[in-house]
Amino acid sequence: MTARSQHRPVPMPVTTERLVLRLFTPDDLDDVYAYQSLDEVARYLLRPPLTRDECARSLAQRAAGTEWTEDGDALVLAVCRAGTPGVVGELVLKLASARGRQAEIGWIFNPSYAGHGYATEAARATASLAFTHLNVHRLFARLDARNTASARICERLGMRHEAHLIENDLDDEGWSDEYVYATLAREWKERGSTT
Template structure:
């Protein structure tokens, strides 16, 4: 599938677009939130360096074919009225055969509480169902990430699982929730 024709996505307030590795502002924008411990802790990894963010931006710039398990679409989120990366939204093909797609989001905390993550996630969920033909969309999140749990609820996703101490971040065991919705359920929501 050629995703270049389907992107970028726009919402009332956001532009969701591929990252541009040649643009240092894209790298600096990602680094601005990936370097923060309060962001990294919910991702079960240490904060990233600028060099690591540059590598992620470079990888993200190559759009997937969406034919293979593990294909990932990582889009930069920026406000329509003010350029600059404020976060990212991700779709990952968990199973091409069963049309299972994982969704995720990371937003700079300075832009939290304004509905940007919900707006971006809703647009990408619709894209997953309508363009990528996803059957089941799911999100995995740290149980302490209450903002993301509320976001899943706003999207119309249901909590399907509570995985207890299933991941290790340094010396801290983390637990996760799995939220999901089927194509007909999310459209109804």
């Protein structure tokens, strides 16, 4: 049974108590550039901050389709506060293996909106979407071991700290370690995690 054969159409938008998660549009460029261009946001993303052109290209790609059937397909959701215009961050759900129903989750938020639990709330809703609508069996996150804010989100979601990879990457500051967190569909269900 593959992710392709079992997943139901993604209901859009996804709403939570305080947030609306929706597909991106080209009109989101200013909001996305505002956080994707920051050094502090890119610090643990293993790539430099994005230029305005790179943000525009990535938005065009995101607007082109929401196919989530083949390895490498990614669903990228804009996170907005309910009743307030503007994008405060984004959630990414990447199909790592359609056959094994493995998906990687990631999050990037504008630091102006940090510390309110928005990233955690959006991540929880996206994890629910993965298990409920996309037939994901195992959801995992990979993060720089120094990225404590990101590790705290994984822990708040109840993800298991499965791996600590030692010096598996090299950046301008030297060698860095990686953490892998994960949770299974049955564990998510047992915990009764909801959006």
